């Protein structure tokens with residue numbers, strides 16, 4: 471009975487498409503492949519045919535639905551307000567139930583989501599494997615490796631895993647009652663690959679006169695599992711995070727990762743929608759969730775009085791990349807730009823199409839390696855044309871993808887989370903020198 475109503479809901483969602491084709495103009499996958507199957511309209515038509523029993527759920531159909539980066543560009547332009555992210559995730563869930571997940575993807579997801587027993591030990595070993603078997607890229611980043619797999623001539627660029635995770639570097643579980651508190655949810659990429667971003671975010675929270683809290687028990691936000699069709703894993707992670715957050719007192723929950731923010735604001739309400747008890751608990755937490763840029767532009771805006779003046783005149787030109795999960799998902803675009811404009815000696819220039827997807831999409835970039843790289847090339851062209859010396863953004867995943875695209879072009883343009891620069895500016899230091 472429940473399955474029947476879920477299928478009816480799914481079919482109803484699919485039938486909303488009026489076939490206007492507006493999604494074609496904004497789809498990064500269509501832009502590269504120029505095939506009807508690449509765009510939302512084509513995918514919806516195939517899924518409709520499958521639901522009517524006109525076609526089988528074959529591995530070809532599975533491949534078609536895997537070729538969506540879930541950037542949601544088409545959701546914003548769709549006159550019928552089709553929730554493509556929800557539809558594709560549901561379709562992937564059906565495909566995973568039918569075929570199971572490809573073993574490599576399953577293993578990667580287990581590691582990414584932290585449901586793999588002994589993930590920390592595994593990642594430490596992976597760090598050693600990188601050093602032993604991959605080629606270090608002699609770029610200014612100094613933090614990337616190139617691996618050659620499955621006969622690919624160009625190789626894939628991998629970020630170096632951090633020697634210590636953020637929670638190993640900083641212990642902030644104990645909270646003082648004297649100040650309002652901010653629970654910082656670091657997410658997996660910041661914890662395992664770029665802890666410096668987390669350190670800067672925590673510094674900024676403290677310098678805004680709030681007490682930062684960092685919990686050791688944090689799990690992956692679950693978005694990679696949800697978008698891969700592994701609903702069961704996404705639910706487990708969401709339940710565990712809800713339980714952990716419900717036990718803690720805090721005034722704000724701040725994220726510096728666009729993906730985690732999007733999971734909390736958009737996906738958790740979907741996961742809890744048929745569970746009124748959990749949904750109610752989540753609604754109470756949801757009102758406190760802010761992206762770091764929202765927090766510093768609002769309750770934490772005392773940070774701007776801490777920016778140190780400088781006599782130095784050298785400036786650096788920076789451009790800002792809008793992460794899909796921030797710009798399209800959370801509608802945040804002004805706040806990070808205003809913050810960047812306040813950083814001394816940074817001259818912000820806009821690149822063309824700053825909100826175009828960088829091609830990352832988490833598991834998408836692994837499953838659709840060539841396609842992800844082609845989408846990324848367009849972003850890199852826009853960055854290079856802007857003549858910026860520095861790329862700033864608000865998503866650690868986009869940072870990895872853009873860095874790897876720039877390295878492939880032998881460019882030494884730096885890519886950073888803007889919070890690292892603001893942290894330096896409030897310390898009176900600057901990487902511009």
Ligand code: SF4
Pocket residue numbers: 486487488489490491492493494510511514544547548549550551552
């Ligand atoms: S924009 Fe929306 S309604 Fe129009 S074809 Fe695309 S999915 Fe269908």
Ligand code: SF4
Pocket residue numbers: 493496497498499500508509510537538539540541542543544545554555
């Ligand atoms: S979500 Fe993005 S990649 Fe997927 S169909 Fe829409 S525009 Fe294309």
